Amino acid sequence: MSGTVPAGFEPLGISQAEDISFEKHIGPIYRRLDAPKDTAVWGFRVEPYHCNPYGMLHGGMLTSVADTLMGSLVFDAIEGKPCATISLTSDFIGAGRAGDWVEGRAELLRQGRSVCFLRCEMRAGEKLLMSASGSWAIIGSK
Numbered sequence: 818m819s820g821t822v823p824a825g826f827e828p829l830g831i832s833q834a835e836d837i838s839f840e841k842h843i844g845p846i847y848r849r850l851d852a853p854k855d856t857a858v859w860g861f862r863v864e865p866y867h868c869n870p871y872g873m874l875h876g877g878m879l880t881s882v883a884d885t886l887m888g889s890l891v892f893d894a895i896e897g898k899p900c901a902t903i904s905l906t907s908d909f910i911g912a913g914r915a916g917d918w919v920e921g922r923a924e925l926l927r928q929g930r931s932v933c934f935l936r937c938e939m940r941a942g943e944k945l946l947m948s949a950s951g952s953w954a955i956i957g958s959k
Contacts, residue, residue: 820862820916825849829859843867843881855925857890863917863941874913874946879939883907883949887923887935891953894928899956903932907949917941931955 826847829840840846849858859882861867867878884905891900913919923937932952939947 820918822847822862823860823918825851826860839881840885843878846882846885852922855890855894857886857893857923858920859886859923860918860920863913863915863919865915868915872914874915874917874919874941876907876909876947879909879913879919879947880905880907880949882919882921883923883937883939883947884951886921887937887949887951888953890923890925890935891933891955894925894933895955900933900953901956903952903954905949905951907947909947911941911944911946913941913944913946919946 826849829844829846829848844861846859846861852858861882863874867874869875884902888900888902919939919941921937921939923935926934926936932954934952936950938945
């Protein structure tokens with residue numbers, strides 16, 4: 818079912834342990850390199866394995882991508898220091914289906930010494946599928 822990827826997106830470079838990373842197993846996931854500062858934009862084409870038995874995009878996929886997307890934005894903001902999700906709140910608003918291009922846009926709202934706060938929206942075209950907000954601990958900070 819794989820469709821085309823919109824212009825401006827490139828495959829997400831996961832990590833040194835690419836063969837075993839969680840994101841590799843739920844992907845492929847793509848990112849925009851030209852996103853504004855304090856913002857990250859990722860996307861993925863909904864495949865049948867991303868869907869629930871009713872043929873709709875599984876909320877767990879949306880949540881996983883939003884969590885990883887926001888976490889990557891924190892990681893970049895704190896210059897590669899370790900970080901971890903403290904809180905993640907998701908509101909499911911619309912339904913996606915196999916074949917849809919889903920785009921997530923995350924924004925860093927505030928960066929403190931030990932915690933960062935973010936929000937994210939996941940959309941299929943103009944249709945809002947999920948909004949999320951969360952906080953991330955900066956590990957090892959005092």
